[in-house]
Every structure is written in structure tokens, then in C-alpha cells.
Amino acid sequence: MTILVTGGAGFIGSNFVLDWLDKSDEQVINLDKLTYAGNLQNLASLAGDARHVFVQGDIGDTALVAGLLAQYQPRAVVNFAAESHVDRSILGPGEFIQTNIVGTFNLLEAVRAFWSTLDAAPKAAFRLLHVSTDEVYGSLSKTEPAFTETHRYEPNSPYSASKAASDHLVRAYHHTYGLPVLTTNCSNNYGPFHFPEKLIPLMIINAQAGKPLPVYGDGQQIRDWLYVKDHCSAIRRVLEAGRVGEVYNVGGWNEKPNLDIVHIVCALLDELKPRADGKPYKDQITYVTDRPGHDRRYAINARKIEQELGWKPAETFESGIRKTVQWYLDHPDWVANVQSGGYRDWVAKQYGH
Known part of the structure; x- marks a missing residue:
């Protein structure tokens, strides 16, 4: 048995591939374009493992995807491939439209063509799982109830709008063609291999480098935080058991303002790797102009996946953030290579691209 994972060298995708092969011998075909956030060093522990087949390529390359489907006959496709950074989507939305929509x-189209050729049993068992975001639902006030799966879509950034469009396409292919799809909408992930432009790794790395810790606006933007390995277990x-055509929200039940997150990271670094001058890392916090259209609050109601499928997160925020900070402290070479672009040299050497 085989699954095809797209975007499997990115932050969440690589964690999923590692987690999958830690718990199963089922082969993974890993298709990733290797944009700036795709990093094969995340998967270095799988070097020489025949269960992991990496292919560099774009989900937009229909011929390539069709060829992989025909060659490996996967029982499922798990789609992580996406441009995912709001700031980047504001500066350059075109890439988000191209990749995400x-x-x-x-x-x-490639999956539908493949699925339509399958015999009855594998056709019935086949699944396409599309990984999306809570940002498609828009923004909440402090007092509004958390997003459920039936919340109206109100995306507010080019990134979230492009993901909303992709969700609608997935839904339409199920409704129109009968394609057996599943969609998950997750809250903010954090954990190992997170690209250092995002909030938590940026704070960890800047703090150690003695750089400012930039906080947008007043820092009171609230997010629900989900440890990445919990997200992998939810997927x-x-x-395994999701109802075809259904959407499942995946959250960590950890709503916190961004400023609180920064203070928690600083306190952990004070404990685990104190500054040489003895001063607290929070002294490095700097407030910067808020980004355009910054959503005030996201919150996930994850009762459906708990009630229907028996899933709930294993990590509290306190346990997950400690593991995350410790991981970055323990992997300075990974951080240095990502920041320097050295990991791309490693890709060229490893795969000859």
C-alpha cells in the first residue's frame, strides 16, 4: 500500500511524513516543489529508507502527478502543498493564486482522472485529503464563538482567500464528480522544522541572536495553537475514518494573544539558555507597525473530530512549546542552514538538481 503526500518537505508535511513512517511501513511518495520553505534536511533521517520516495515537482504539473499516480497506484493523496505565509501573500499574491488555486x-484533475480508472474496490477505498486553514473563516471578536465547520467563509488576506478557493474546488469535485474527498481546517501549528519567518521560531532565533523581537501592533491578536505532531495524528x-465529503476542524484548544506567546518563549529561553548578561529576553521585544488587514482572533471548535472520530490533542500548549523551544536549541545547524540557504546546497548535492 502507498500514499502520495504533496508538500511533504515543508513544515507540516515533513512532520507528517516522519510521523507516518514512524508508525507504519506503508510507502510514502513525497512530491514537493522545494520552494524557499521546502527543506529536505527535515527528512534527512529517512535517507536510504525505501519506504520514502522523494520527487521534486509541482502539484500544478498535471502530467507529472498523473505519472506518479499511474506508477505507484496510491490508495490516498494527502495535499499539504500550499503557499502559506500571510505577509508574503500581501507582498506578492500571484504565487498564492497560482499554487493554492x-x-x-x-x-x-489528475486525481479525478486516476480515480475514475480504478476497479470498484480500490475506487471505493480511495481518499483525497485536503489540508486547509482556519483563516478561511475570517476574524472573530473576543466574545464570538469559535469557528465550526459550518461557519461562513470570510477570508481577509490573499493567502486565506486562495485557500478558501481551494477548499471550494475540493468540495465541488466531490459534489459534481463524486471524488471521495476529506478536508481539514487547522489552527496555527508550531513545533520542529517550522520555517523561521513564522512567529514562534522567529522569536526563538532572534532572541538568541540578540536581535529585536518584533511584535505587530499591540500584540493582542489571538490565535489557537496546535502542536504539529497533534495535527499529524488528527490527519x-x-x-482512516473520516466521512467522505466532510470537513473537520482541527485545533489545540489553546487560544492565546501573540504577545503572551512571545513572553512565554522569552521565559523558557531565560530558563533553558539565559542571556550572557543576565538580562531577560523580554527586553528585546519591539513593537512594529501592524500588518494590513491583520485578523484579530481565530478560534477553532474541534468538537466534531472529537465526537465523531475520538481525536483530541495530546499536548497542552505548555508541554508543546517547551518541546519546541528545546528542539530549536538542540538544532542550531538546521537553523543556520535554513537562514543561510545552505540547505539548498545540500539538496543540489543530494539530488543533483
């Missing part, structure tokens, strides 16, 4: 459309469970 056009790329998803091309992937769906495995949805793939």
Missing part, C-alpha cells in the same frame, strides 16, 4: 485545480485519524 490553479495548483489545487490541476491536482484535482491520520481523518484519513
Whole structure:
């Protein structure tokens, strides 16, 4: 048995591939374009493992995807491939439209063509699981109830709008063609291998380098935080038992303002790797102009996946953030290579691209 994972060298995708192969001998075909956030060093522990087949390529390349489907005959496709950084989408939305909308459309076309050729039993068992975000639902006030799966879509950034469009395409392919799809909408992930432009790794890395810790606006933007390995276990469970055509929200039940997150990271670094001058890392906090259209609050109601599929997160925020800070302290070479672009040299050497 085989699954095809797209975007499997990115932050969440690589954690999923590692987690999958830690718990199963089922082969993973890993398709990743290796943009700036795709890093094969995340998967270095799988070097020489025949269960992991890496292919560099784009989900928008219909011929490539069709060829992989025909060659490996996967029982499922798990789609992580996406441009995912709001700030980048504000500066350059075109890539988000191309990857998240056009790329998803091309992937769906290739998968639909493959699925339509299957015999009855594998056709009935086949699944396409599309990984999305809570940002498609828009923004909440402090007092509004958390997002459920039936919340109206109100995306507010080019990134979230492109993901909303991809969700609608996935839904349409199920409704129109009968393609057996599943969709998950997750809250903010954190954990190992997180690219250092995002809040938590940026704070950890800047703090150690003696750089400012930039906080947008007043720092009171609230997010729900989900440890990445919990997200991986949720996806495995949805793939295993989720009802075809359904959407499952995946959250960590950890709503916190961004400023609180920064203070928690600083306090952990004070404990685990104090500054040489003895001063607290929070002294490095700097407030910067808020980004355009910054959503005030996201919150996930994850009762559906708990009630239907028996899933709930294993980590509290306190346990997950400690593991995350410690991971970055223990992996300075990974951080240095990502920041320097050295990991791309490693890719060229390893795969000859």
C-alpha cells in the first residue's frame, strides 16, 4: 500500500511524513516543489529508507502527478502543498493564486482522472485529503464563538482567500464528480522544522541572536495553537475514518494573544539558555507597525473530530512549546542552514538538481 503526500518537505508535511513512517511501513511518495520553505534536511533521517520516495515537482504539473499516480497506484493523496505565509501573500499574491488555486485545480484533475480508472474496490477505498486553514473563516471578536465547520467563509488576506478557493474546488469535485474527498481546517501549528519567518521560531532565533523581537501592533491578536505532531495524528485519524465529503476542524484548544506567546518563549529561553548578561529576553521585544488587514482572533471548535472520530490533542500548549523551544536549541545547524540557504546546497548535492 502507498500514499502520495504533496508538500511533504515543508513544515507540516515533513512532520507528517516522519510521523507516518514512524508508525507504519506503508510507502510514502513525497512530491514537493522545494520552494524557499521546502527543506529536505527535515527528512534527512529517512535517507536510504525505501519506504520514502522523494520527487521534486509541482502539484500544478498535471502530467507529472498523473505519472506518479499511474506508477505507484496510491490508495490516498494527502495535499499539504500550499503557499502559506500571510505577509508574503500581501507582498506578492500571484504565487498564492497560482499554487493554492490553479495548483489545487490541476491536482484535482489528475486525481479525478486516476480515480475514475480504478476497479470498484480500490475506487471505493480511495481518499483525497485536503489540508486547509482556519483563516478561511475570517476574524472573530473576543466574545464570538469559535469557528465550526459550518461557519461562513470570510477570508481577509490573499493567502486565506486562495485557500478558501481551494477548499471550494475540493468540495465541488466531490459534489459534481463524486471524488471521495476529506478536508481539514487547522489552527496555527508550531513545533520542529517550522520555517523561521513564522512567529514562534522567529522569536526563538532572534532572541538568541540578540536581535529585536518584533511584535505587530499591540500584540493582542489571538490565535489557537496546535502542536504539529497533534495535527499529524488528527490527519491520520481523518484519513482512516473520516466521512467522505466532510470537513473537520482541527485545533489545540489553546487560544492565546501573540504577545503572551512571545513572553512565554522569552521565559523558557531565560530558563533553558539565559542571556550572557543576565538580562531577560523580554527586553528585546519591539513593537512594529501592524500588518494590513491583520485578523484579530481565530478560534477553532474541534468538537466534531472529537465526537465523531475520538481525536483530541495530546499536548497542552505548555508541554508543546517547551518541546519546541528545546528542539530549536538542540538544532542550531538546521537553523543556520535554513537562514543561510545552505540547505539548498545540500539538496543540489543530494539530488543533483
